[in-house]
Amino acid sequence: MQQVAETQSPRSSAVASERAFAELLRPLVEPGFRLALAMLHDRGAAEDAVQEASFTAWRKLATMRDQGRLRPWFLGVVANKCRNARRQKWSSGVSMGVPEELAIVSGEDSTLRNADLRLAVSRLPREDKLIVVLYFYLDLPLEEVAIAVGNSVSATRSRLYRSIKRLRPGVDVEEALR
Amino acid sequence: MSLRRELHAAYDELGPQDAGLSERVVNTVERDGPRRAAWSLRMRAPLSLVAVFVVIAVIAGALVGGRLIADWRSLSAPRVPAAPQTPLQKLEARPLHLPTLHSATECVYGPWGTSGDLGTGPLHWSGSAVEIRTAWGSYFHEFLYADGAVTGPILVRARDLIHGQRVVFVGQYAGGPVVGTDVLDGNVVVQHLELVIDSVTPPYAWQIEDGSANGTGCTGWQIDGPGFTETFTL
Numbered sequence: 001m002q003q004v005a006e007t008q009s010p011r012s013s014a015v016a017s018e019r020a021f022a023e024l025l026r027p028l029v030e031p032g033f034r035l036a037l038a039m040l041h042d043r044g045a046a047e048d049a050v051q052e053a054s055f056t057a058w059r060k061l062a063t064m065r066d067q068g069r070l071r072p073w074f075l076g077v078v079a080n081k082c083r084n085a086r087r088q089k090w091s092s093g094v095s096m097g098v099p100e101e102l103a104i105v106s107g108e109d110s111t112l113r114n115a116d117l118r119l120a121v122s123r124l125p126r127e128d129k130l131i132v133v134l135y136f137y138l139d140l141p142l143e144e145v146a147i148a149v150g151n152s153v154s155a156t157r158s159r160l161y162r163s164i165k166r167l168r169p170g171v172d173v174e175e176a177l178r
Numbered sequence: 179m180s181l182r183r184e185l186h187a188a189y190d191e192l193g194p195q196d197a198g199l200s201e202r203v204v205n206t207v208e209r210d211g212p213r214r215a216a217w218s219l220r221m222r223a224p225l226s227l228v229a230v231f232v233v234i235a236v237i238a239g240a241l242v243g244g245r246l247i248a249d250w251r252s253l254s255a256p257r258v259p260a261a262p263q264t265p266l267q268k269l270e271a272r273p274l275h276l277p278t279l280h281s282a283t284e285c286v287y288g289p290w291g292t293s294g295d296l297g298t299g300p301l302h303w304s305g306s307a308v309e310i311r312t313a314w315g316s317y318f319h320e321f322l323y324a325d326g327a328v329t330g331p332i333l334v335r336a337r338d339l340i341h342g343q344r345v346v347f348v349g350q351y352a353g354g355p356v357v358g359t360d361v362l363d364g365n366v367v368v369q370h371l372e373l374v375i376d377s378v379t380p381p382y383a384w385q386i387e388d389g390s391a392n393g394t395g396c397t398g399w400q401i402d403g404p405g406f407t408e409t410f411t412l
Contacts, residue, residue, distance in 0.1 A: 022204045029200040038189045047199065054207045083310070114188035121185070125385075127319065136185040152294040155304040155321060168181055176181045 021061065025054055028071060031138050032078045038133045039082040041118065049081040056081075072140070072147035079130050079148065120167055128163045131156055233392060240357075266374060269333040269402040270354070275409055276398035279339045285396035287411055296410045299325045301332070301401050303412065314360045315391030317348065322375075322401075323383035329404050330378030335371065336399040338390065339411065345397055347373040349387040360389070 029050060036046035056077050061070075121129055127149055134145045146156040164176045263271070279285060288296065295302040304321040311317075322334070336345035346357060346369035354372025361367070373386055390397065401408045 022208065025204050025207065026200050029203045033199060034189070037192050041192060043193055047203075050199075051203050051206060054203050055210070058207045110187070111191065114184075114191050117184055117188040121188075132185070133189075136182045137189050139182075151304050151321065154293050155295065155323075164181065171181070 021058065024061070024070065025057060028057075028074045029054070031071070032074060035075055035078050035133060035138060036082050038121075038137055039079065039130070040085060041122075045085050046082075049078055049085050052081045053078040069144075069147050072144040075134060075138070075140075076148040076150065083126065117167075124163055124166060127151075128159050128166075131160050132163050132167070135160055229392060265404065266331045266333065266376075269331065270372070272402050272407060274335060274337070274398075274400050275407065276337060276400060277339060278342065279396060282340065282394055282396055285339065285394075285411065289410055295323075296399075296412050297401070297408055298410075299408070300328050300403070300406060301325075301408060303399065303410065310362060312360050312362060314358075315389055315393070317362060317387055317389035320386050320388060321383065322386055323381075326382070327380070328378055328382060330376055331403070332375040332378060333402045334373035334375075334386070334399065335402075336388065336397050338393050339396045339398045340394040341392070343390070343393070344371050345393075345399075346370060346389045347387065348389060351375050351384060351386055 032050040032053060033046055036049040037043065040046050040049065053074065057074055121132055124132065130149055131145055134140045134148055135142065140148070142157060142160070143153055145160075146153045149156060151159070160177075161173050164171070164173050168176055289298050290296060291298050291302050293302060295304045297303050301322060301324050304323065310319075334347070337343060338345070344357070347353075348360070348362065348367040348369055351373045352368065352370035353374030354370050356368055356370055358369045359366055360369060369389065373388070375384055396411065398409060398411050
């Protein structure tokens with residue numbers, strides 16, 4: 001990914017540049033979609049968010065000073081699109097995949113456990129949730145997570161620790177980070 | 179099961195990615211990107227003009243209105259002896275030690291602390307990529323934290339170093355003069371010129387919200403507290 005990111009800017013009208021942009025963008029779509037799905041819990045909205053983020057990338061990629069940071073930058077754009085999508089779409093809450101009442105019931109069923117976990121993550125502060133999803137679900141290294149959320153690594157780490165303590169009280173943080 | 183595995187299971191359950199999604203997204207951008215960029219440019223120029231006129235009208239209104247109110251108050255208000263200053267008023271009385279720049283090329287971010295965040299201490303600023311846009315301008319969620327124990331109150335003020343326009347604060351710690359209102363996430367928020375942290379308690383970290391209209395991206399910040407004044411540019 002890093003090697004691809006160093007190729008030419010897409011803003012040139014040359015066909016070669018368009019191809020280069022396609023090569024840059026293609027590997028980012030899948031993680032972008034997973035991030036959007038985790039943030040929005042809606043496949044259609046997630047696809048829309050990734051598409052909008054891709055348009056933004058198309059317009060702004062040439063202005064990026066450090067294209068080696070392309071992946072976290074793009075994921076940050078996706079996160080912003082998700083936020084805008086949620087602001088436009090709802091004001092009360094997102095769907096957890098199952099009704100919230102059901103999710104509260106302590107279930108042995110894995111579907112309910114998963115819904116409970118998604119609900120717990122969705123109740124984190126927005127940036128904390130983004131950090132958790134990027135780190136645990138997209139498996140990004142902490143340095144890239146920090147770039148995506150625009151924080152220092154130390155601040156990102158402390159917020160991740162705090163989120164883990166909220167999600168899994170009593171669990172050893174270092175253990176949970178694995 | 180580790181938290182990582184649990185989260186994978188929880189989110190993977192929402193459904194796998196459509197195999198053709200990458201191609202579809204890329205093709206759509208290649209097809210519609212130039213058209214959308216042209217539309218954006220056509221829209222942006224007139225909107226920028228409107229925004230400039232609105233800002234000029236607001237500033238002119240504020241200046242004229244402020245002068246009239248000040249004159250009226252000076253004539254009508256009875257003279258009273260000055261009250262003893264509170265700790266916050268003493269901080270507010272400190273002048274802003276922020277430079278004025280002529281262009282963005284003169285803007286140098288810093289100074290940076292050892293943690294990689296802005297500010298050499300005792301307080302540090304940690305930014306965020308999260309920008310909330312409204313018709314008025316843009317708001318950001320930031321993070322302010324101290325090296326260790328500090329005492330309050332803490333006063334934060336900021337302004338654009340090129341235009342001179344003050345940064346506004348909304349939310350929990352917004353304080354000082356009110357300069358307007360806006361709608362943020364569906365809620366009406368009051369814009370203040372100061373950020374005031376009265377209750378300075380562990381863990382000495384605060385999430386703050388600030389906003390700028392038509393900012394140049396170069397702002398100077400001054401943090402005043404008992405026994406210290408700290409400035410940085412971001």
